[in-house]
Amino acid sequence: MELKKPATRAPDSITRWQLASTVAFFALMILFISSAISVTQSITALQRTYQSFAETGEGVEKVDEVLQLLTDAETGQRGFLLTQDDTYLNPYHRALDRLEGSLKSPGVFLTTNSASRDLYGQLREVAKSKVDELERTIRLAQSGNFSAAIDTVRQGTGKGYMESIRHLAGQLNALVDRRRDEITAYRATLLSEIRAEIV
Secondary structure (H helix, E strand, C coil): CCCCCCCCCHHHHHHHHHHHHHHHHHHHHHHHHHHHHHHHHHHHHHHHHHHHHHHHHHHHHHHHHHHHHHHHHHHHHHHHHCCCCHHHHHHHHHHHHHHHHHHCCCHHHHHHHHHHHHHHHHHHHHHHHHHHHHHHHCCCCCHCCCCHHHEEEEECCHHHHHHHHHHHHHHHHHHHHHHHHHHCCCCHHHHHHHHHHHC
């Protein structure tokens, strides 16, 4: 009695199956790696949005600081001219000491964004003009010519400088708000892309 040999798969069938499996494996690996790279890039971009958002906040703080320091300096000037008391110049001197540093270091957003850079440049020039006006009236008063100093204030030049500064500050803050809205929208898009890639 002859024993039947067990049926065996043809060598070419095994080769085709192995080849197909290998191709499928590498295709999946390429897809996985591509997805991982895409997610990594999206996460990196997301991290940059947080940095950009922080930079816009720094810009707002800088503009508000300059405006507040000029207001403090003007308050000191007015107090001194009205009372002829040198102690009213203390806030004036403190404000000017800090103002120079603030004007020289506007922060990243106010120097890298072209629109905000132009506006901040204008604000800085008007701020310097305002400081010159403050110093001029105080020098007149300290020389004993209080009436001339008060007349200079009444001409409204200094008031005009402050109005211009507030207007420029408002424009800068509006620019920052628009940039923040853009960053927030972009961040939402990135988060959606990351979730889609992970799922």
